[in-house]
Amino acid sequence: MIKLKISLVTFLLICLTALAALAAGQKMMSVQVKKGVVRLTPSFLSRIVTELAYGDRVYVLEEKGSWTGVGLSGSAVKGWIHSSALTPKKIVLKAGSENVQVAASSEELALAGKGFNQQVESEFRAQNSNLDFTWIDRMEKFVVSQRQMKQFLKEGELSPKGGS
Amino acid sequence: MTILNRPQLWSFAGKSAVIGLGVMFLFVVFVSGCATTEAIIDIGVSSGLITESQGESISKSTKAVARSFEDFTPEQEYYVGRSVGAVILNKYKPYNSKKANDYINILGQILSKASDMPETFGGYHFLIQDSDEVNALAAPGGLIFVTRGMLRCCQHEDAVAAVLAHEIGHVQAKHGLQAIKKSRITSALTTIGIEGAKTFGEEELAELTETFESSISDITATLVNNGYSRNFERDADKAAVTILKRVGYDPNGLEDMLKIMSKKLKPGGLDFAKTHPSPASRIADIQKIIGKTTRVIKPKTRQARFIAALGNV
Structure with missing residues (x-):
């Protein structure tokens, strides 16, 4: 009985260790x-x-050429996304002062909206009133369906x- | 195995747990070996392993890493591209034909999906410009512009595809961003890095906007006046051949277009004549990749839709 308990505890610990390692080792x-599209096949x-949003996290199941097979945490959804839509960096959507400093030189973090962003564009436009962005906005609305x-x-x- | 009593059992279990956790920790460290220096510094500082000033100096040295155009995120590339596009549209006005623009957008979208960088932050979008000058320009991130004059150099769909694929080639290789002066990139990314918050203070905003404006000028001056290096043009032609083949178009379409272009370009012109290597030298380079020129086959429906969309451009 005691032997069984010991084996059980040891077994559980091994399982726990393996699970934690697996979770940590899973490539995210x-x-x-702006819009990440997950497809049935590559x-x-x-x-x-x-469809996924900017900054959404996925875990990597497999890689095939320029495509990455991904899964979503807490969801059964699986599919393929082109690797050019993915980065190994974690994207911080709302930067607090504490992670700004880290992300500044980090290889693993990227701040959404950092640097050249909407605010800088607005300032640039205010200073260059001769430039018209109407057609730029219109171009972005040209959507081609599958x-x-x-x-x-x-x-x-x-x-x-x-x-590719 | 020795039979243990209850307290011994718990002590054993406790030891196992410690060992287990230790193994777990080592394994985690092993598999996530690429953890950021900064994060480790943070842990070091908070656990009292290193002093704050030591942490700072380690941080500073990691920041000294050389910055390049590749450090711009796709989101930043997108904002650069939008403003470059607005400057390009200041040079040539849009050609407001839904039919023609729809056609090059479907064609362009298909070609972009066969490129090495099919996904950009805001996606690829195409627009015809109302000018007789022979020109096609690509802003970073995938906004691509082509003049009526350029489309008149195309006698079939495979040729139009070649023009668009060449521009996609510039986008995928980030040639636009590479036109930004190196010193500017360093200063931009340093300011961005340190002041990385979403909302900038007045001073930082002014500084960043100035860098942004200069970066836009660097790119548009290259696109419109100086042209890319011959190597970049060769790369774009090479990418175009690959993309055309992947979709099923004949890369000889590029040669067909260049032959007509060479007749249309006026010496001293402010368009492709100024910014690109001569069509003859480009043809010579392309032939090295695809071999001897062969006649482009024009399937009936493909040619009919080309004429319907661009016949009167």
Whole structure:
């Protein structure tokens, strides 16, 4: 009985250690673009599983070429995101004075909205009233759907031979 | 194994837990070996292992690491790109044709997805500009502009694809950001680093805006007046060939476009004539990659939609 208890305690401790290590060793990445799109398979023509926001964290399941298979903490959602949308850095969305100093020279932290940001652009625009951003804003609203792309490829007799 | 009584058992369990935690700690340290120096310094200072002043000096030395254009986050690149775009639009006004702009946006989007950097902070967007000058310009982050004059050098979709793919090549290699003077990058990133908060004080904002404005000038002066180095242009052409092949376009489309361009460029012109190597030398370089020129095949529907969208551009 006692032997059993000892084995159980030891076993539990081993499990706990392994679990903690696994959690710490799991490679985490952050979405470094405005909208991170997770797809069913590693292809831009694949079905969209979910969309992530700037700074969202994902854990890496596998890597295949320029694509990263990811999972979301506390969710069963899994899928593929192009690696150019990810950074190993943790993105701090709301900077407090304590992490500003750390992020300043850190290789692992990035502050959202640091440096050249909305505030700097506004100041720049105030000083350069001859510049018109109307069409810049309009350009950003040009959205091409996956359906449009598929149709364009089909009609143009184009068959992509993989991508990056 | 010795039979233990209850207190011994707990003592053993306690020891095991300590050992377990120790192993766990070592393992965690091992797997997260890339933990930031700063975080370690913080722990060191708070646990009293090192004094605050020691911590500061360690921090300072890590900050002395050389900064480069690669240290700009995609978000910052996006803001630089927006303002560069606004300056480009000050040079040539937009060509307000929905049909033509929709066409180059679908085409451009497909090409960008086949590039090495398909995802940028704000994504790729394309716009035709109302000018007879032969020009195409890319702002950092993926805002791409092409003049009517440039599109008139294209007789088929594979040629338009080549123009857009060349510009995407500049974006993916971050050529725009590399036009920012090195000293400016150092000062920008140092100020940004130290004053990294989301809302700046008046003084920091003024300083950053000045650096921002100079950076925009560095880029637009290169794009509009001086042109990139020959190497950068060669890289962009090379990237274009790769992207075209990945999508299924014929890279000979690039050559076709350059041949017409060479006839249209006026010596001393303020467009591609000024900022790019001669079409003939670009063709020679491209042939080294793709081999002898072959005729571009134009499937019927592909050519029909090209004519419908850009036939009268």
